[in-house]
Amino acid sequence: MTQHQFQREKNYRVSIAIAKVMILRKLINEKEYSKIETMLITRYKPVFGGL
Template sequence: MTQEQFEREKTYRVTLSIARTMLQNGLITEQEYKKINIMILEKYRPLLGFLCR
């Protein structure tokens, strides 16, 4: 894994964690969470993140 790939993976996971917290706190719906996940997958293109989808 290159440094760039690592940074993309890290950024994806941090962003997803924030969205998950928002979901747990009732700030967004499950459907919004799924949309956010797709958007950040497309933006950051993480190597391992695609396996978690």
């Protein structure tokens, strides 16, 4: 894994962790979470996170 790939993966995982907290606190619903997840995968193109 290159440094660039690592950064993308890290950024994706941090962002998805925030989204998971938001869903647990009922700040967003499942549909919104799914949309956010899709956007994050498109943005960061994670090596492992998008599997």
